[in-house]
Amino acid sequence: MANRIKETVHSVDAAALLRLLSRRPRVLALGEPTHEEDTLLHLRNELFRQLVEEGYRTIAIESDCLMGLVVDDHVTSGEGVPDEVVERGISHGWGASAANRELVRWMRAHNEGRPAAEQVRFAGFDGPLEITGAASPRQALTALHDHLAARVDTGLLPCTRETLDRLLGSDEQWTEPAAMMDPARSVGQSAKAGRLRLVADDLAALVEEQAPRLIAGGPPEEWERACLYARTATGLLRYHHWMADGSPARLARLVGVRDQMMARNLLALAERGPVFVHAHNTHLQREQSSMRMGGQRLEWWGAGALVDARLGAEYAFVATALGTIRHRGVEEPAPDTVEGLLYALPEDRCLVDTRRLAEVLPGARPAPRVSPWFGYAPLDPDRLEGGDGLVFVKDMAPA
Structure with a gap:
C-alpha cells in the first residue's frame, strides 16, 4: 500500500502542480x-x-479587499513604509505574520524597475468583514461617489455627498460589536440603511452605464477600483441587512453573502489575468461548504464553488492537509x-x-480525522476527487 501511495506524490513546486492540471487555469x-x-x-x-x-x-489572499489596495500601491509604486503598509493593508491581524511581510518585501523588490505590464500585483479578495462584524460602508460608498462625481455629470448622481454623509451617520453604529449576536443591535434594516442600499445600487448602475467614458478617461486601475468600490458597497449593505435579520436564515445568509463578495472579487481579478489565490479550504472547495455556528448547521456555496460554476476548467483547486500542529x-x-x-x-x-490516490486506496474509504482543536479542519476523505490535487505538509513549526 505504501509503495502505491508513494507513486501518487510529487515534489511541491509550480511546474509539478501545473502538470497535474488539464489546462492552465485563470x-x-x-x-x-x-x-x-x-x-x-x-x-x-x-x-x-x-x-x-x-x-x-x-x-489574492483572504484579506480585506479595500485595505489590500494599500499593499498593492506599495508593491507597484513603493508608496508607504513597508511595515506600516503590511500592518494597515492586511486585515484580521495577519499583518504581523513574518511570512506576509516576506511576501510584500519580495513583491516590491521584484517590481523595482519593471514596467507595469511585468509587475506582480497584490489583492485582498475578502470583504471588509471580521468574524465579529462588518465595517461601515462609508469608505466604499464615499470613494465610489467621489470617483463618479469627478468624471460624470453630477446631475446623474442619486444624491449629493452631504446627503450621503447624513444617511451614513456615525461609523460606530455600523461596527457595533453586539450586532453579530443580537440582530436588534444592527442598523442594517433601518430606514436610512434601506435608502443607502438604493443609493449604492444606483451608483453601481451608473458605473456600468458610464463605462465607455470611465474606461477611456483614465488608466485601467481607475476603472477596476470603481468596480471594486461598487461591489463592496452593495455587498456590505447586503451583509448589514442580514445582520439585522431575526429569521433562522440569518447566519446562513451572512456566510453566503461573504463568499459571494469573495467570488465577485476573484472573477474581477481573473479578467486582468491569471490569479493565484490563497484562503481557507472551506472558501475555495468546489463542494458546498458547511459549519456549525450559533448551535445550528450552516450550508452555503463558497467562493470556489461560485467561481468554478462560472469558469469551469479555468478554475483549479488544490487543498492543503497536514500532519501535526503540536x-x-x-x-x-x-x-x-x-x-x-x-x-x-x-x-x-x-x-x-x-x-490517482483515490484509485489506489483500498475499497473502504479511509476514516475521517477528528481534530481536538476547533481551528483546524481535517480533510474529508469523501471529497478527495473534488480537488485537482493535494499539498500535504507533515509538521507545523510553532511561530
Missing part, C-alpha cells in the same frame, strides 16, 4: 486547513514566486486516515495526485 486556488501558520504561508510564498515565472501576476494539541494522525497514510511517507511535504 484562477489557481491553494487552500489551507487552518489559519496563522507561517509554515503554510512560507510555502504559499514559494509557490507564488515560481508561478510568476509561469505567467501568474496576481496573488502547539495546538493536534498530534500525529491515526494511520487509517488520509493524513495518517501520507504522514507515514518520508517526505516532509509533497504534492498528491488525488485522483
Whole structure:
C-alpha cells in the first residue's frame, strides 16, 4: 500500500502542480486547513514566486479587499513604509505574520524597475468583514461617489455627498460589536440603511452605464477600483441587512453573502489575468461548504464553488492537509486516515495526485480525522476527487 501511495506524490513546486492540471487555469486556488501558520504561508510564498515565472501576476489572499489596495500601491509604486503598509493593508491581524511581510518585501523588490505590464500585483479578495462584524460602508460608498462625481455629470448622481454623509451617520453604529449576536443591535434594516442600499445600487448602475467614458478617461486601475468600490458597497449593505435579520436564515445568509463578495472579487481579478489565490479550504472547495455556528448547521456555496460554476476548467483547486500542529494539541494522525497514510511517507511535504490516490486506496474509504482543536479542519476523505490535487505538509513549526 505504501509503495502505491508513494507513486501518487510529487515534489511541491509550480511546474509539478501545473502538470497535474488539464489546462492552465485563470484562477489557481491553494487552500489551507487552518489559519496563522507561517509554515503554510512560507510555502504559499514559494509557490507564488515560481508561478510568476509561469505567467501568474496576481496573488489574492483572504484579506480585506479595500485595505489590500494599500499593499498593492506599495508593491507597484513603493508608496508607504513597508511595515506600516503590511500592518494597515492586511486585515484580521495577519499583518504581523513574518511570512506576509516576506511576501510584500519580495513583491516590491521584484517590481523595482519593471514596467507595469511585468509587475506582480497584490489583492485582498475578502470583504471588509471580521468574524465579529462588518465595517461601515462609508469608505466604499464615499470613494465610489467621489470617483463618479469627478468624471460624470453630477446631475446623474442619486444624491449629493452631504446627503450621503447624513444617511451614513456615525461609523460606530455600523461596527457595533453586539450586532453579530443580537440582530436588534444592527442598523442594517433601518430606514436610512434601506435608502443607502438604493443609493449604492444606483451608483453601481451608473458605473456600468458610464463605462465607455470611465474606461477611456483614465488608466485601467481607475476603472477596476470603481468596480471594486461598487461591489463592496452593495455587498456590505447586503451583509448589514442580514445582520439585522431575526429569521433562522440569518447566519446562513451572512456566510453566503461573504463568499459571494469573495467570488465577485476573484472573477474581477481573473479578467486582468491569471490569479493565484490563497484562503481557507472551506472558501475555495468546489463542494458546498458547511459549519456549525450559533448551535445550528450552516450550508452555503463558497467562493470556489461560485467561481468554478462560472469558469469551469479555468478554475483549479488544490487543498492543503497536514500532519501535526503540536502547539495546538493536534498530534500525529491515526494511520487509517488520509493524513495518517501520507504522514507515514518520508517526505516532509509533497504534492498528491488525488485522483490517482483515490484509485489506489483500498475499497473502504479511509476514516475521517477528528481534530481536538476547533481551528483546524481535517480533510474529508469523501471529497478527495473534488480537488485537482493535494499539498500535504507533515509538521507545523510553532511561530
